[in-house]
Amino acid sequence: MARPTPQTFDKRKVVAENRRARFDYHIEDKLEAGIVLTGTEVKSLRFGEGSIAESYAEVKDGQVWLINSNVPEFSHGNRFNHEPKRPRKLLLHEREIDRLTGAVERKGMTLVPLSIYFNSRGRAKVELALAKGKNVADKRQTIKERDWARDKARLMRDHG
Secondary structure, X not given: OOOOOOOOOOEEEEEEEOOHHHHHEEEEEEEEEEEOOOHHHHHHHHOOOOEOOOOEEEEEOOEEEEEOOEOOOOOOOOOOOOOOOOOEEEEOOHHXXXXXXXXXXXXXXXXXXXXXXXXXXXXXXXXXXXXXEOOHHHHHHHHHHHHHHHHHHHHHHHHO
């Protein structure tokens, strides 16, 4: 019997975060995936460099790939340094890949990386979300809710 996965992931050191994704997409489901990295990529991420702002994930030939993520070259790397924007393979169970493939193909959803972090064991992980794109009206509603929450907090602080 499989052990249930925890809902919140044990994030120790967040390296890169895609804050725009929560504004542009309705987040349906989140999952944690391992990421295949080379040595200089790991060193660069440990120094806190890296960006997933314009990146996305796609399923190709039964494997999930992180596309367009930027991990800059390691400053002390030599001729074995890595390519900054190469596609990186994500490590998921076959059942999870099948579920993601079905959601992307049938429901028109998108795989969006929310963050790259190191867990408590020191492994690099990607928090991947199954998301549906928002239209302009939904984005306006999100802005209204955010502004109202800010104004409400300000009123409570001043008059509370």
